[in-house]
Amino acid sequence: MAVGGIGRLIARALVLIAVVAAAERREARAEPATVRVADLSQPTRCAEDDNVSIALSGGDVGAFTVVAEHPRYMAAGMPDQTAPDFTDCDMSGDPKYRYEKFTGVLWDDGRVKLVGYRFESDWRPTQVPVTVGGRTVVGLHLIQMFDYVDGRPIEFLVTYPSDGYWRAKPLPPADRDDTAYGTSFLVGPIEHRGRPIVDIASLSIDPEARRYDMVFADGSRARLSVAAVDRTRAELRVEFDRPVRDSQAFAGLRSMYVTADNADAARIGWLPAAGAAWQDRPLAPGVRSEAEAIAVRLWRSLPSRHNTSAPEIALHGFERAIMAATGLAARN
16 A cells, blocks of 8 residues: 555544544533532521531532522512521621722623622632733622623622632513522532632633633632523533542532521422432421432522522532543633
């Protein structure tokens, strides 16, 4: 066989190998994962205390989805109570670190708006650099993302860089100007520093892509992207560059439960396996439990007198990390 023919055969073989490898990567990326769901909640009498604590670990997870949907009891004309309630709350023992106050618009292109805040005090001493569109601001405690609807910016996502908490909600129904936040979620290797936190070393936001790139204190990375937001749901996709170690939670849910009618979340549901029926029970802070699941949600079946319109939050679509974040590592 001529040298040229041998070269063509080798080239074809290399192409075939690349195609097979790409197919294997796609297949690996879509491999579902089962995770451990641990309910570590503790009782409280304070409606501003995140006593509900759900930790997710295991499964070598490389990606998953977060969904926020309006509560099932949401109806037109439903009264909505969103004012804070500090009855029976004692936060005098919380640490306080002083900062130079800052409020500023970080981005506004008429489609997406970002606003950042640095408070006069915060319970964490961290100074996370946040980069938006080439501009870096250090030490922000709160970042709001808004979606423009009929020319009006409506907030639907917030992040707290100092401790790694996030909150999401759908855009409000057409008969309402806004709705409340409720349950928070954490993304990344969770540590306990008085309460569960994720230690973010730096955060970069691409507002046009509605994407957040995080570098954690341990050097690992994650990306959170807004997949969709409308008047029924907000959907976020999370990707890790490598799985969090099996003994450490990679995600968490934090909420408030005093009584069934005074709670940001009153029930927990989990799906044990594909094709199985959802399992569901009332939250019982102080009673620890654990389950294996491919999806988990916090929700309410009855209206609450606290953050009545706060959404249900579900985590699902867990994928193994074998190849799930290859592109993430390359893009960073």
